Amino acid sequence: MKRWLCTFLLLATVSANGEGFRINNQGVKATGMGGYEAALARDASTVYFNPAAMVRLGHNKLTAGANVIFPRISYLNPFDGNVDMDPAISLPFNIYGVTRLNSRTSFGVGIYTPFGENIVWDENWSGRFVTIENRFRSLFIQPVLSYSLNDKIAIGGGPIFGWSAMKRRFALDVSSTSASNGFAEYKNAGTGIGYTAAMHFQFLKLSAGITYHSAVKLKMKNGDATFSDVSAGGAILEGIPPSSAFNTNVHSPASLDAGLAYDIDNKIQLSLNVSNTFWSVLDESVVEFTDHDNLNFTEQYKYEDAFSFSLGANYTYTEKTVFRAGIGLTKSHVPDNYLNPAHPDADQFIYSAGITCLANSGLSFDFSIMVRDYKSRLETGNIPYNFNGNYKNTLYIAGIGVNYEF
Amino acid sequence: MNSDLRLLIITFCILTSGCKNSFDEPVVSRGSADFTSYVAVGGYYTSGYADGALYYDMQQYSFPSILASRLALAGGGNFKQPLVNPGNGMGYDKNGTLVSRIFLSIENNCRGEQEIAKNQISGDASNLSWIGPSGPFNNMGVPGAKVFNLFSQEFGRQGNPNANPFFSRFASDNIESSTVIDDAQLVNPTFFTFWIGIEDIFIYARSGGKGVFLTDTNTVPGTYDITPVARFQTSYQSTLSQLAKNNRKGAVASIPDIENIPFFSAIPFNGLVLTQQEADDLNAISAGYTFVAGSNPFVVSSPGTSNSRQLGPGELVLMSIPHDSLLCYGLGTPKHPIPDQYILDSAEVTNIHNATAAYNAIITSSASTINLAFADINFLLKQLTKTVIFNGTTLNTGYLKNSIFSSDGLYPNARGNAIIANAFIRAINAKYMSTLPEVDVNSYPGNILP
Numbered sequence A: 001m002k003r004w005l006c007t008f009l010l011l012a013t014v015s016a017n018g019e020g021f022r023i024n025n026q027g028v029k030a031t032g033m034g035g036y037e038a039a040l041a042r043d044a045s046t047v048y049f050n051p052a053a054m055v056r057l058g059h060n061k062l063t064a065g066a067n068v069i070f071p072r073i074s075y076l077n078p079f080d081g082n083v084d085m086d087p088a089i090s091l092p093f094n095i096y097g098v099t100r101l102n103s104r105t106s107f108g109v110g111i112y113t114p115f116g117e118n119i120v121w122d123e124n125w126s127g128r129f130v131t132i133e134n135r136f137r138s139l140f141i142q143p144v145l146s147y148s149l150n151d152k153i154a155i156g157g158g159p160i161f162g163w164s165a166m167k168r169r170f171a172l173d174v175s176s177t178s179a180s181n182g183f184a185e186y187k188n189a190g191t192g193i194g195y196t197a198a199m200h201f202q203f204l205k206l207s208a209g210i211t212y213h214s215a216v217k218l219k220m221k222n223g224d225a226t227f228s229d230v231s232a233g234g235a236i237l238e239g240i241p242p243s244s245a246f247n248t249n250v251h252s253p254a255s256l257d258a259g260l261a262y263d264i265d266n267k268i269q270l271s272l273n274v275s276n277t278f279w280s281v282l283d284e285s286v287v288e289f290t291d292h293d294n295l296n297f298t299e300q301y302k303y304e305d306a307f308s309f310s311l312g313a314n315y316t317y318t319e320k321t322v323f324r325a326g327i328g329l330t331k332s333h334v335p336d337n338y339l340n341p342a343h344p345d346a347d348q349f350i351y352s353a354g355i356t357c358l359a360n361s362g363l364s365f366d367f368s369i370m371v372r373d374y375k376s377r378l379e380t381g382n383i384p385y386n387f388n389g390n391y392k393n394t395l396y397i398a399g400i401g402v403n404y405e406f
Numbered sequence B: 001m002n003s004d005l006r007l008l009i010i011t012f013c014i015l016t017s018g019c020k021n022s023f024d025e026p027v028v029s030r031g032s033a034d035f036t037s038y039v040a041v042g043g044y045y046t047s048g049y050a051d052g053a054l055y056y057d058m059q060q061y062s063f064p065s066i067l068a069s070r071l072a073l074a075g076g077g078n079f080k081q082p083l084v085n086p087g088n089g090m091g092y093d094k095n096g097t098l099v100s101r102i103f104l105s106i107e108n109n110c111r112g113e114q115e116i117a118k119n120q121i122s123g124d125a126s127n128l129s130w131i132g133p134s135g136p137f138n139n140m141g142v143p144g145a146k147v148f149n150l151f152s153q154e155f156g157r158q159g160n161p162n163a164n165p166f167f168s169r170f171a172s173d174n175i176e177s178s179t180v181i182d183d184a185q186l187v188n189p190t191f192f193t194f195w196i197g198i199e200d201i202f203i204y205a206r207s208g209g210k211g212v213f214l215t216d217t218n219t220v221p222g223t224y225d226i227t228p229v230a231r232f233q234t235s236y237q238s239t240l241s242q243l244a245k246n247n248r249k250g251a252v253a254s255i256p257d258i259e260n261i262p263f264f265s266a267i268p269f270n271g272l273v274l275t276q277q278e279a280d281d282l283n284a285i286s287a288g289y290t291f292v293a294g295s296n297p298f299v300v301s302s303p304g305t306s307n308s309r310q311l312g313p314g315e316l317v318l319m320s321i322p323h324d325s326l327l328c329y330g331l332g333t334p335k336h337p338i339p340d341q342y343i344l345d346s347a348e349v350t351n352i353h354n355a356t357a358a359y360n361a362i363i364t365s366s367a368s369t370i371n372l373a374f375a376d377i378n379f380l381l382k383q384l385t386k387t388v389i390f391n392g393t394t395l396n397t398g399y400l401k402n403s404i405f406s407s408d409g410l411y412p413n414a415r416g417n418a419i420i421a422n423a424f425i426r427a428i429n430a431k432y433m434s435t436l437p438e439v440d441v442n443s444y445p446g447n448i449l450p
Helices: A002-014 A028-032 A051-056 A232-238 B002-018 B063-074 B147-151 B180-187 B198-206 B229-243 B276-285 B323-328 B346-370 B377-384 B414-432
Strands: A020-022 A061-077 A081-084 A093-102 A105-112 A115-120 A133-148 A153-172 A182-203 A206-213 A216-228 A243-252 A254-263 A268-278 A284-289 A297-300 A306-316 A321-330 A348-358 A363-374 A377-379 A389-405 B038-042 B098-108 B114-122 B139-141 B191-195 B249-253 B272-274 B294-296 B299-301 B308-310 B373-375 B388-390 B393-395
Touching: A028 A061, A028 A321, A028 A348, A028 A363, A028 A389, A051 A105, A051 A133, A051 A153, A051 A182, A051 A206, A061 A115, A133 A243, A153 A216, A153 A243, A182 A243, A232 B098, A232 B114, B038 B063, B038 B180, B038 B229, B063 B139, B063 B191, B063 B414, B139 B180, B147 B180, B147 B229, B180 B229, B191 B229, B198 B346, B229 B346, B249 B346, B249 B414, B272 B276, B346 B373, B373 B414, B377 B414
Parallel strands: B038 B139, B038 B191, B191 B249, B249 B373
Antiparallel strands: A020 A115, A061 A081, A061 A093, A061 A389, A093 A105, A105 A133, A115 A133, A133 A153, A153 A182, A182 A206, A182 A216, A206 A254, A216 A243, A243 A284, A254 A268, A268 A306, A284 A297, A306 A321, A321 A348, A348 A363, A363 A389, A377 A389, B098 B114, B272 B294, B299 B308, B388 B393
């Protein structure tokens, strides 16, 4: 138990900044086909995508995947032109294992990074009072059971144990010299519990799946807020201490994914997925200080539930090589007038491709690339910060995975 | 497998390094205006006066200087200001003594609490030396200039009792014939801003209503008088017609209401805050008043009598009131009624309102008659009384904290000037179809705290 805990903590420290809060790279094969696969069961990542389908895997399986996300985030401000976000690479990963308990029951465990963010702007940029650094990391662990009701229908599910850490940094308007301002840095971490539930259907060449991940409320207590470079006069006027403890909650939104997959022949397989992420749970974020009420604040998010769609194809080229490609579309969950450079979201098109190479004796490797191309978005009437401008983001994501079955 | 991996990595590198998202920078157009040579005519608010003085650092952030930095993107030329020497600058306190800018420091007040205190030392007299030969100047903002001073030759004559030392130091001819409006022509302006009328009211207001508001236009108004409306109109329109002759383009601006300025608004009329015990003690010794725990109207003396009375809503307490006396020594109670010089009573406030409204009516109608851009700074400051958010910072018209006003409570700090420059930019863009970008207000300093 102790060793297990150590491993978990080690993973937590290296985990998982992601790009746009919900990371849709939970499996390298799925990434190659647009990001989702609620109907397919090909490797142990089905622990995440559809735990009901674990019983259809046939063998004991292990899958591990890692991704590198290179963001390109640009902002055109109305005052002095282009600003590009500082390069901030993210490394989400996942590990899954599935074992057959008996002919009708399988057990699996997944460790994955469902959401994350790694947005870093220059310390002196025009949006410094809104955000300089916005980092979320997460690590969820999910033990699941799958039970086959008959040869067509299976159900599955289990609890989710979540951990998340946040760090935010922005400038404070308490100047002591003409050129400088103060800085506020918030760091916190916490845990929460949720669940997942799924159904899977298999009719000859057609399979279908539906998967629900509940929201997870991560309660973060006793974080450190530190306030630096605050002039003595500024501290008197604003009532700012050098540091203080604070509490906040972070919600990982619930999602409902549904998919259909169809084997056209022995070589070609199509997969269609729709997904709804229930972002509206993130209406606002409340930061409360344990002994400095005057510093409490509420940030308005006003996020809206958002729909995703993806279509992917799988082509078995040889016994040892499988190619795949996918496209997708994700609607933005950030409404107009609430777009924040800490989380510069927009409607996005997703393009991806991948390849699987089978080595021998149950070992195989997956590779994927994905481009998430966000539509250029102009914010003109920002309400929380009156921070306006033109945003354009593109994320380039490379994934590598390894699978072993026995 | 190995070659697949290499191919993937190479593809990926090409993809990520080749793609930059940067936008096309917008093109700045001058529209139908010609910004080649810009002259700014006005008073305190045009000169860059702040923190109780005209000083070098803040002159760099005068609103015309900030505006000129944007005009330069659309053909604007050099903008030369009559800079004072770097250092403490020059200002005059209410006794007429030459003083430095205000420095803020942290001191213990009479209650032993830490607070931000203001200090001034003596001003830099070397700034009184004539710098006329290094002109002509694009910034013709003269602190203290009333509208009828702009074409007065005495205004720039060094040593003349009617001279203004802020003008005589840089007038092109400080012996004889310079006027502000003539000197403004020396830069051959193609574009102007004209913002005048603040002094015509504010000098009366900040003195606690020392002067009068006459309707007679034949008497030359004294320093502390409000300029009569008819005289304001004649002077304003003749100055403006000189500036706007030959269809020259420009912008004018409205006069702010004093309620939106911290010098007049930071201390509320009912700012006498008492505990129950203090209220009981005062009630025991003073007939005719009833004090309660919490906020109470200040007690002020009635001029010319030994009577006192309580302030009413709408009457104003000036920031020049001795702070420690208010805090610890019973000023504003029946024991020590506030002297009239620190108060604007309802009649004085009415004078100021009437003058401000009448001037602004003249300014707006002149702007539309001559077809000039109009920056409604009065409206802008009214909005800022409620706190405005700009790129994540809050800005307001309070005192010091998040304020767009400098430590004197009367004149804008650099951030305030940037907001004012943006209001001019919006007005100019709207009138002349130019596309000058506004400035990032947060890149200018607010009040520099100790």
